[in-house]
Amino acid sequence: MSKATSLEQHYIIGGGIAGMATAVYLIRDAGVEGKNIHIYEQLGVAGGSLDGSGDAESGYMIRGGRMFEKHFACTFDLLDTIPSADDPSVSVTDDIMAFNRMVPGSSNCRLVRDGLPAEDRYDLTLSAHDIVDINRLILQSEAGLAGQSIEDWFKPSFFESNFWLMWSTMFSFQPWHALTELRRYLRRFIHLFPGFTRIAGILRTRYNQYDSLIAPIITWLRDRDVKIATSTQVIDVTIDGTRQDRRVISFALADESDVQVSEDDRVYLTLGSMTGATTQGANNRAPDLHDKEGGAWTLWRKLATQNEGFGHPEVFCGNTNKTAWHSFTVTMNRPDFLSLWRISQTTGRAPEDLSLSLIQVGRCLSSCSTSHISGAKNTVPIPSGVTVCVVTDQATSSRNRCGRRQATRSSQSFAGT
Numbered sequence: 001m002s003k004a005t006s007l008e009q010h011y012i013i014g015g016g017i018a019g020m021a022t023a024v025y026l027i028r029d030a031g032v033e034g035k036n037i038h039i040y041e042q043l044g045v046a047g048g049s050l051d052g053s054g055d056a057e058s059g060y061m062i063r064g065g066r067m068f069e070k071h072f073a074c075t076f077d078l079l080d081t082i083p084s085a086d087d088p089s090v091s092v093t094d095d096i097m098a099f100n101r102m103v104p105g106s107s108n109c110r111l112v113r114d115g116l117p118a119e120d121r122y123d124l125t126l127s128a129h130d131i132v133d134i135n136r137l138i139l140q141s142e143a144g145l146a147g148q149s150i151e152d153w154f155k156p157s158f159f160e161s162n163f164w165l166m167w168s169t170m171f172s173f174q175p176w177h178a179l180t181e182l183r184r185y186l187r188r189f190i191h192l193f194p195g196f197t198r199i200a201g202i203l204r205t206r207y208n209q210y211d212s213l214i215a216p217i218i219t220w221l222r223d224r225d226v227k228i229a230t231s232t233q234v235i236d237v238t239i240d241g242t243r244q245d246r247r248v249i250s251f252a253l254a255d256e257s258d259v260q261v262s263e264d265d266r267v268y269l270t271l272g273s274m275t276g277a278t279t280q281g282a283n284n285r286a287p288d289l290h291d292k293e294g295g296a297w298t299l300w301r302k303l304a305t306q307n308e309g310f311g312h313p314e315v316f317c318g319n320t321n322k323t324a325w326h327s328f329t330v331t332m333n334r335p336d337f338l339s340l341w342r343i344s345q346t347t348g349r350a351p352e353d354l355s356l357s358l359i360q361v362g363r364c365l366s367s368c369s370t371s372h373i374s375g376a377k378n379t380v381p382i383p384s385g386v387t388v389c390v391v392t393d394q395a396t397s398s399r400n401r402c403g404r405r406q407a408t409r410s411s412q413s414f415a416g417t
Contacts, residue, residue, distance in 0.1 A: 042296075068203055170367075325392065
């Protein structure tokens with residue numbers, strides 16, 4: 001990228017972690033002045049899928065954490081620039097590393113089956129044939145995997161293994177998902193296999209990921225006069241030229257206003273969303289089952305239809321029956337559940353030390369975790385004595401799904417005793 005001038009404007013569509021990272025790198029690496037950077041986010045708060053909201057009375061909402069580990073070089077390069085929430089002299093990267101040295105991630109009972117620690121919880125229960133199939137997949141070129149699903153490659157017994165239970169909940173895989181994606185994840189995370197049954201090697205943030213990651217980035221950007229417009233949806237982008245030589249000339253907002261883009265300006269689009277079109281429930285009502293499309297997906301569909309080279313959004317959002325996932329956040333002010341959990345972990349560790357556990361009842365599988373989310377400087381303060389637990393539901397096979405089908409990604413919060 002050429003050296004920034006004082007006149008060019010930089011427009012970032014989408015205020016999730018990708019959009020905010022773009023702004024940080026523009027300032028840090030490209031020398032762009034913060035006042036010339038504009039971020040547009042359709043939701044009322046920036047941060048995208050790294051969110052955290054609510055209160056102890058009505059219930060907190062965390063739609064699910066994003067997993068990372070020490071080899072996320074780009075992530076930690078970004079966060080090394082950002083001061084942490086508690087101590088500006090310590091970067092977010094250093095704070096994460098320090099917290100994980102103090103509370104290393106490790107689960108003594110990652111798999112709970114029918115209310116008891118699974119006897120085979122330290123065994124991946126893979127057959128010799130399954131191991132051969134995994135190795136064949138890792139060594140196979142992607143060109144030969146096009147159009148195949150995971151269940152096309154493996155025998156049905158593979159999906160009954162502890163490996164699949166742990167892997168699918170850790171990375172949100174289903175048997176009908178693309179085989180190519182599984183291959184990429186296997187090659188990317190193969191170094192985690194030695195501690196896989198204990199979820200060793202996975203890093204966690206000191207607080208919920210909004211407070212630990214997003215809030216410090218927002219503070220850093222606003223201190224440099226970056227303009228972050230929330231509740232501002234971009235509904236269309238006008239592009240002129242051919243695929244080899246084209247530029248954005250304007251984009252339209254939902255309030256019917258237009259933003260004109262000069263030849264010297266730059267526009268950065270983030271398309272699609274992990275939690276787009278989320279429907280939320282509450283203590284007394286379930287999330288709406290009616291399908292709907294989020295703004296990020298609508299914009300991507302429109303751009304892909306009107307312009308060559310914008311990919312195929314239908315692959316990701318064309319069948320929400322197969323891409324939906326469910327989570328709920330439980331807010332508790334009594335220690336009963338955590339006491340039972342500590343017993344299952346055979347340790348007296350504090351709630352913030354409890355790692356991921358998988359709870360299996362019949363064909364239903366829930367992934368359950370807590371995090372250290374109390375702290376005076378939190379954007380979402382958690383009172384003393386209150387614990388927040390995030391649970392993701394997942395069926396153990398494509399032929400027997402757990403509960404009612406959700407047509408869209410959905411989240412629900414519960415507050416109770």
